[in-house]
Amino acid sequence: xxxxxRNVPDLPTHYLTEEQQALADQASKFFxxxxxxLNAEMDDTDDLSPSIFPKLGEMGYLGLNVxxxxxxxxxxxxxxxxxxxxxxxxxxxxxxxxxxxxxxxVNNIYRNANDDLRRKxxxxxxxxxxxxxxxxxxxxxxxxxxxxxxxTARKDGDHYVLNGSKIYITNGPxxxxxxxxxxxxxxxxxxxxxxxxxxxxxxxxxxxQKLNKMxxxxxxxxxxxSRIAGCRRQTxxxxxxxxxx
Amino acid sequence: MNVQAGxxxxxxxxxxxxxxxxxxxxxxxxxxxxxxxxxLHPLQEKxxxxxxxxxxxxxxxxxxxxLGITAPEELGGSGQNEFTQALVSETISKxxxxxxxxxxxxxxxxLNNILRxxxxxxxxxxxxGLxxxxxxxxxxxxxxxxxxxxxxxxxxSAVRDGNDYVINGSKIYITNGPxxxxxxxxxxxxxxxxxxxxxxxxxxxxxxxxxxxQKLDKMxxxGSPTGELVFEDCRVPASAMIGAENSGVSVVMSGLDxxxxxxxxxxxxxxxxxxxxxxxxxxxxxQFGKPIxxxxxxxxxxxxxxxxxxxARAFGYRALAACVGLPKGAGGRGEIHKLTAAACLYAGEAFxxxxxxxxxxxxxxxxxxxxxxxxxxxxxxxLEIGAGTSEVRKIIIAEELLRA
Numbered sequence: 001x002x003x004x005x006r007n008v009p010d011l012p013t014h015y016l017t018e019e020q021q022a023l024a025d026q027a028s029k030f031f032x033x034x035x036x037x038l039n040a041e042m043d044d045t046d047d048l049s050p051s052i053f054p055k056l057g058e059m060g061y062l063g064l065n066v067x068x069x070x071x072x073x074x075x076x077x078x079x080x081x082x083x084x085x086x087x088x089x090x091x092x093x094x095x096x097x098x099x100x101x102x103x104x105x106v107n108n109i110y111r112n113a114n115d116d117l118r119r120k121x122x123x124x125x126x127x128x129x130x131x132x133x134x135x136x137x138x139x140x141x142x143x144x145x146x147x148x149x150x151x152t153a154r155k156d157g158d159h160y161v162l163n164g165s166k167i168y169i170t171n172g173p174x175x176x177x178x179x180x181x182x183x184x185x186x187x188x189x190x191x192x193x194x195x196x197x198x199x200x201x202x203x204x205x206x207x208x209q210k211l212n213k214m215x216x217x218x219x220x221x222x223x224x225x226s227r228i229a230g231c232r233r234q235t236x237x238x239x240x241x242x243x244x245x
Numbered sequence: 246m247n248v249q250a251g252x253x254x255x256x257x258x259x260x261x262x263x264x265x266x267x268x269x270x271x272x273x274x275x276x277x278x279x280x281x282x283x284x285l286h287p288l289q290e291k292x293x294x295x296x297x298x299x300x301x302x303x304x305x306x307x308x309x310x311x312l313g314i315t316a317p318e319e320l321g322g323s324g325q326n327e328f329t330q331a332l333v334s335e336t337i338s339k340x341x342x343x344x345x346x347x348x349x350x351x352x353x354x355x356l357n358n359i360l361r362x363x364x365x366x367x368x369x370x371x372x373x374g375l376x377x378x379x380x381x382x383x384x385x386x387x388x389x390x391x392x393x394x395x396x397x398x399x400x401x402s403a404v405r406d407g408n409d410y411v412i413n414g415s416k417i418y419i420t421n422g423p424x425x426x427x428x429x430x431x432x433x434x435x436x437x438x439x440x441x442x443x444x445x446x447x448x449x450x451x452x453x454x455x456x457x458x459q460k461l462d463k464m465x466x467x468g469s470p471t472g473e474l475v476f477e478d479c480r481v482p483a484s485a486m487i488g489a490e491n492s493g494v495s496v497v498m499s500g501l502d503x504x505x506x507x508x509x510x511x512x513x514x515x516x517x518x519x520x521x522x523x524x525x526x527x528x529x530x531x532q533f534g535k536p537i538x539x540x541x542x543x544x545x546x547x548x549x550x551x552x553x554x555x556x557a558r559a560f561g562y563r564a565l566a567a568c569v570g571l572p573k574g575a576g577g578r579g580e581i582h583k584l585t586a587a588a589c590l591y592a593g594e595a596f597x598x599x600x601x602x603x604x605x606x607x608x609x610x611x612x613x614x615x616x617x618x619x620x621x622x623x624x625x626x627x628l629e630i631g632a633g634t635s636e637v638r639k640i641i642i643a644e645e646l647l648r649a
Contacts, residue, residue, distance in 0.1 A: 142608045144532035168609040212614045214623065 016082065023075075024082045030059060031090035039091055046212070048174065052094060053101070057128025061087070064102055066110045070118055071126035080107075093216045100170035101125070105132025105179050109197065117197060121177055133175035135166035135198075146190040153182035153194060160184070160196065165208065173210045175200055270329050277333050280309050281340035292343050292468025293620050296460070298424060302344070303351065307378025311337065311348065315357045320368070321376035327503055328565040330357065331510035339514035342624045343468035346511070350420035350469075351375065353507045354500065355382025355429050359447065361573055362487050362496045367447060371427055383425035385416035385448075385474060386497065393637050396440040396494065401476060403432040403444060410434075410446065410486065412479040415458065418631075422472030423460045425450055430476070431497055434490050443493035446485045454479025465624030498577025501632065505589035506568050508632045509561035512592035515621055515628075516554045516599040522618045523550060523603035530608075537606070546602040557595040564588035583645035590638035593629040600625050 016024065034055065042048065056062050064080035066072020075083075080102070088095030106125045109132075110118060124130035141148035151164025162182050172178070178198045185192030198205060266274070284305070291297055299305075306312050314330040316322020323329075330353060338345025356375045359382075360368060374380035391398035401414025412432055422428070428448045435442030448455060458473040487496060527538035527547060537543045564584045571581060604611040604622040611618050629635045 137609065140531075142532060143537075144534075147533055148531075168612075214612050214614050214619055 020079055020082055023079055024086055027061070027083050027086040028089065031087050031094075035087075035091040035094050039093070042091070042093055046210075048093070048097060052097075053128035053131055055128070056098065057126060061098070062102055062128055063106055063110075063122060063126030065107045066122055066126055070110065070122035072106075072110070072122065073126075096216045097171055100134060101132045104134035104170075105175075105177060108134065108179055112195070113197070121197065125177065130176040131171055131174050133169055133171035133178045135169050135172070135178050135180040137168050138165060139167050146193060149181065149183055149193065151180070151182045152186060153184050153196060155184070162196065162198065162204070168211065173207050178205075266332070270325075270332060273323075273325070273329060274332050274336055277311065277336040278340075280311070281337050281344075284309070285337065285341035285344050288344070288468070289341050289617065289620060290615065292341075294467075294615070296462060296467050296470075298347070298468055298470045303347075303378035303381045303424075305378065306344075306348065307376060312352055312378050313356060313372065313376030314352055316360055316372050316376050320372045322372070326570070327353075327357070327506065327568045328562075331507045331561075331565050334507050335510040335514035335517075337514070338511040339518045342511070342515055342621065343466045345514065346466045346627075347421050347469040349504075349507050349511060350384060351382040354384035354420075354504060355425075355427065357503065358384065358429055358496065358500045359487070361499070362445070363447070364487075366484070367487065371447065375427065380426040381421055381424050383419055383421035383428045384500075385419050385422070385428050385430040387418050388415060389417050389473075393634055396443060396497065399431065399433055399443065401430070401432045402436065403434050403446060403481075405434070405483075406480070408483055409480050410483060412446065412448070412454065412476040412481060414476050416474045416476075418461065419472050419474055420469060422474050423457045423470040428455075428474070429487070431493055434493075438491060440494050442491050443497065444490050445487040445493040445496045446481055447487060448476070448479065448481055448485065452479055452481065463627075465620065465622075465627060467620075467623075495574055495577055498582070499571070499575060502576040502581055502585045503568055503571075504632045505585040505638070506561070506564045508628060509557065509564060509585075509588040509592035512589075512596040512628050513554065513558045513561050515624065516550070516557060516592075516596045519596075519600045519603035519618065519621050520547075520550045520554050522621075523547060523606045526607050526610075526618075543606060546606055550599045550602050553595040553599040557592040560588045560591050579645065583642050586633065586638040586641040589632060590635055590642070593635060593638075596628055597625050 060073050063072030064075045068074045084099055087098055109121055125132050136145055138150055153160040153162045180196050180198050181193055183192050184194040313322030314325050314333050318324045334345055334349050337348050359371055375382050386395050388400060403410040403412045430446050430448050431443055433442050434444040454477050456475050458475045461471045463471055527543050528536055530537045567581055567584050600621050604618050607618050610616055
């Protein structure tokens with residue numbers, strides 16, 4: 001038998017510590033009392049109430065893996081997953097939106113960005129005043145996300161200019177901050193990709209459409225197809241790009 | 246081949262004789278395919294988005310010859326058998342599942358049922374209007390408290406009062422309920438007798454005792470109007486009863502057999518469309534520099550979908566062939582009961598597998614509600630629930646197999 005596939009029962013990988021169990025119980029209680037009753041209406045209207053993210057932030061459920069000095073909860077990754085599980089149990093749609101925000105955007109910035117970027121964005125993302133999203137998939141780039149990526153970022157003096165579109169982006173229509181992948185050296189294929197933080201009030205950004213999904217309709221504000229035309233950003237992103245690669 | 250001599254032989258010969266389409270059936274299918282593609286297919290999007298039923302659609306279907314497939318020509322019908330009716334259902338459902346569902350409820354559940362079981366007077370009174378689309382038909386069996394146990398738990402009652410019957414109760418999930426003019430309604434006329442105390446009535450919906458309590462918001466087949474119906478001291482003349490008092494159970498059970506054979510065809514039409522959409526998408530969608538159809542894991546799915554479509558069709562047609570010439574009052578038991586339940590069970594599950602894979606091939610776009618493949622995917626669930634759940638279909642098959 002393949003050693004790597006063997007189940008080792010001694011490893012308590014799926015047992016919770018007492019702290020984690022207490023965290024799960026408290027989260028479950030809060031999410032059910034605050035969110036579960038919203039599901040029918042969210043599914044019906046396909047709208048996420050603006051009070052949800054601030055409420056999650058106030059209760060300490062945003063920035064789960066982010067260190068307290070940046071406003072986060074400082075939890076280990078397993079604990080963050082436990083909270084995601086409990087939130088999804090109470091409301092699948094809020095769970096999806098939360099995961100796109102907290103894992104795809106916030107934790108990504110926390111793990112990969114430089115301190116300037118972390119200090120600039122993380123406190124707002126952790127208190128719920130900023131909503132995050134991540135933009136990878138494109139109309140022509142699904143399973144072949146890296147190879148077929150068409151969105152480009154061209155260096156122009158102290159800025160990068162982004163052009164292209166992203167689709168099926170969870171939180172896209174309500175996000176303040178989108179972590180966007182773009183090709184800075186298309187000829188290098190997957191090795192020519194850089195990541196940028198785009199603020200959605202940048203004039204070159206727009207939400208082309210909010211998409212009408214089959215499920216999760218309570219919505220993680222669905223998805224957007226943004227056209228990032230000439231988003232100008234400062235060079236300090238360039239340093240971050242370097243970190244990323 | 247292991248063929249046993251006995252009474253089954255004649256039935257098998259009849260199945261074989263009817264198995265391939267006649268030139269006339271081919272001609273009808275071609276006509277329906279063309280009008281369904283040109284007229285009904287473009288209606289899908291708005292019907293689904295708004296639960297919208299085009300107001301004059303039944304009349305239009307009447308003019309196009311899509312109604313009264315089994316009714317005699319002198320009454321305005323096409324004079325065809327149930328096999329051909331199912332081919333029409335299959336073809337309409339392929340291009341517009343919601344219209345296919347409403348068409349089936351009208352043409353098979355209501356019109357064909359009146360034709361088979363109604364008196365000459367009832368047939369003359371209702372069938373011409375149902376054939377022209379001037380009247381819209383529906384059938385009311387399911388109730389809030391009576392689903393799989395439709396007969397046993399039926400609470401709607403009809404009480405004799407002089408020359409009338411007074412109906413009280415409610416029916417739910419009734420296709421065409423909100424727009425129907427004529428509803429074939431099952432009621433209990435003798436509660437003490439259980440299933441043997443059921444009678445069928447034709448209720449005209451302008452009756453003051455009838456009302457539509459609500460139009461329901463469905464997951465799939467959106468646009469086909471589905472409703473909850475309430476009968477409150479709904480007074481109908483004794484002449485509205487179909488057949489004799491307390492003889493409704495044979496009407497229900499034989500009607501359900503034909504309905505299941507038709508539902509199998511609905512599944513076949515929709516599965517065929519799912520295959521077409523999956524093929525189109527797999528050919529045009531490129532990833533990793535090639536159409537995804539060039540990847541063997543996608544090819545495997547396409548092959549499996551094709552097998553589901555064709556096996557469901559083969560089994561469905563076999564069951565339909567057996568329905569042709571089914572004598573009045575027959576059905577609801579025996580070979581036809583088992584065969585139609587089995588074809589329906591198989592087709593519902595085959596369509597589920599086919600449309601799940603076809604939707605998967607569409608990736609993210611298949612998850613968006615406004616794509617055709619997503620509409621097909623959402624419609625699937627009903628086909629394993631309506632006309633008897635998959636479990637009820639299995640019970641029927643097993644009971645017939647085990648009958649001594």
